Amino acid sequence: MNQIVQALDPVPRFDRILVVTNRDVVPDLLDLFFAVLPVTDETPALLQKIFRAQRQRRSSTNAAEEDLKGVSEARPAPLLIIVDGTVNFEAGTTDSGLGVAASHFLNWLETAAPMIPVMVLSSTMIEKLELAVLSRRNVVLFSTRPDLAHDASSEFRDALENLVSGKRRVKRRITIDVGQDSATYRFKTEYGEFCTDAKPYINKQHIPFLIQSVGAFNPYRGGDLQPDWKSTLNLIGYQLFDVLINDSIGPHIAAMLKTMPPPAAKPMTDMQQVAVELRFEINGDHPDDTKLFVLPFELASPNLDSAETFLCTLVPMARRVRLAQIYRREPHKFYLQGRAPRVLFVRANAQGNVKFVYDTTGERTEEQYLAPLKNIDDELDLLKHIAKGSKYKLLKRPIVVGGPNARTGLELAKAIRHLLETGRFEILHFSGHSTRLEDGSTYLVLPGENKTAYTISATELGKWVQAGGCELVVLSSCRGASVQTAIQTIRGGAKAVLGFRWDVDAAGCKRFFDRFYEVYLRDIHSESHSIGEAYRDACQNAKAAFSGMPLWASAVAVENE
Incomplete structure (x- = not known):
């Protein structure tokens, strides 16, 4: 028997669920799901009420809106709204496209009834609907495709429980696969993943200019901070958003950013956190695609005149480099x-x-002088404080290699590799000098003998990672x-790497890593753990404390899930 009531004008005095659909198969399906849902004393109270609530049906989104406009003390709001993804604005009509009415209804709910949890049912992947769901915290998309449901009733219960509890075991994620002429967008929710066709860039002629201008840009000139660095980054970020994002998922991201609270002094609560993570992915095996890595995806912004909408300070995000061959080893x-x-902790003061070598030509650079670093121990003290303050539950006491009267040059490099091979370290934290040459060649610098410097290439760094099985560099x-x-580093098997594209200052680094490690280590045991949230919070923290310094805009996080 169909338990959903087609109520035209009742005055309910009971808990209710509002079901919005014009298809009779949806009520029948919900009857099956709810009939087998177990309710025990251990079931959360709100979930018990939902399982036992009266289900009322509205056959269009307009009718549902009228229902919710009539909510009062005598006519309470529903505990839950279940929306059919193919529902129409008016019963008996056909909309211009699948998901149009449902997406419009979700937008209306965001203002009219933002606290009511919503489940959207969909038997097919609808891009507009996927995006509308992704950008909301208390909305879940549940697929009713029979070929995807191994245990549909159990998955339905899990979806409800995750929805009303606010907990998400799998992060919602938008991955932008950035190519030379087009981008592909993948949307990952709790219960499936949807991939678009390749979408050509409307303004793709701007990409070579962006690569050239960003590659030549440095907020520092002759050691001094350029006065126009912020306005330059604003322009670059706006152009990048316009080329890569604006014509596809841009409106949804812009709308999502408008509803976010301003950056806080403390990490965001679950209710404050944005409902989606971003990934910018490039093909690391294709030389032309790797040129796109120079683009500052993290600084993409929908607003030209505002420095408050840089993605890196608002949305959990990271880059991903796609590689055909990655060293795989059993995690620790x-x-x-x-x-x-x-x-x-590598103390590389x-x-x-020193001279560096160009990978492309084998030629050496002119000799450079590296001055000693004054505050290199601040980050070590920070890690010691985290370890001791948590009674070594968040972090073991750091092992330090390098420093005064320690090994130098090749002997120090061998010592680092030996420690990584035998110590089973999850984190390698390098503090010291490094550089990136015009051809992309990248070197870390270790102390050498007699006040000289000893270089370590990115290739050698990858071998260190492979030898030690480090998860984070x-x-x-x-x-x-x-x-x-x-x-x-990713080819060597690292799960993530964090670094900076420009010069950094010691005070800003300490502030950045203070927040980064706080968030990263807090959820390190979680199935949904990623570098994205820690990166976002660290950028927020550094920007709030040192808004006049570009360190927060310099940070780059790369993750390999």
Whole structure:
């Protein structure tokens, strides 16, 4: 028997669920789902009420809106709204496209009834509807495709429980696969993934100009901060958003950013956090595609005149480099061993003269002098404080290699590799000098003998990672974030790498890593753990404390799920 009531003008005095559909098959399907849902004393109270609530049907979104406009003390709001993705504006009519009415209804709910949880039912992937769901915190998309449902009733219960509890075991994610002429967009929700066809860039002629201008840009000139660095980044970010995002998912991201709270002094709560993560992906095996890595995706912004809508300070995000061959090894699974993650801190306070080698030609650069770093121990003290303050539950006591009276040059490099091979470190934190040459060649610098410097290439860094099985590589150094660093560390098996594209200052780095490690280590045991939220929070923190310095805009996070 159909338990959904087609109520035209009742005055309910009971808990209710509003079902919005013009298809009779939907009520029948919900009857099946609800009939087998178990309710026990351990079932959360709100979920018990939903399972036992009266289900009322409206046959169009306009009728549903009228129902909700009539909510009062005598006529309470529904505990839950279930929307058919193919419902129409008016009963008996056909809309211009699938998902149009449902998407419009979700937009209306965002203002009219933002606190009511919503489940959208869809038997097919609808891009407009997927995006509308992705951008909302208390809306879930549940696929009713029979070929995807192994245990539909169980998945339905899980979807409801996740929805009303606010917990999400799988992050919603938009991945923008950036190519030379077009981009492909993948939308991942709790219960499926949808991929668009390749969408050509309308203004693709701007991409070579952006690559050239960004490659030549540095907020520092002769060691001094340029006065117009912010306005330059605003322009670059706006152009980047216009080329890569604006003509496809841009309106949804812009709308999502408008509803977000301003950056806070503390990490965001679950209710404050944006409902979606972003990934910008490039093909690391294609030389022409790797040129796109120089583009500052993190600084894309829908507003030309505002520095408050840079994506990196608002949305959990990271880059991804797609590679055909990646070294795979069994993860340490330190949490199953009852221990906190281990960190190897490389104290690389190099000074003296050094020459670098171009990978493309083999030629050497002119000799450069590297001055000693004054505050290199601040980050080490921070890691020690995190470890001791958590009673070594978040982080083991850092193991330090390098420093005064320590090994230098090749002997230091061998010591680092040996420690990584035998120490089972989850985190490698390098603090020191690094550089990126015009051809993309990237080097870390270790102290050498007699006040000289000893260089380590990105390729050698990748071998370190492979030898030690590190999950996270942190490069607290100038100009260490390059496509070569990303490719070699990810190919070596790292799950993530974090670095900076320009020069950095010590005070800003400490503030950045203070928040980064706080968030990264907090959820490291979670199935949904990623670098994206820690990166976003760290950028927020550094920007709030040092808005006049570009460190927050310099950070780059790369993740390999």
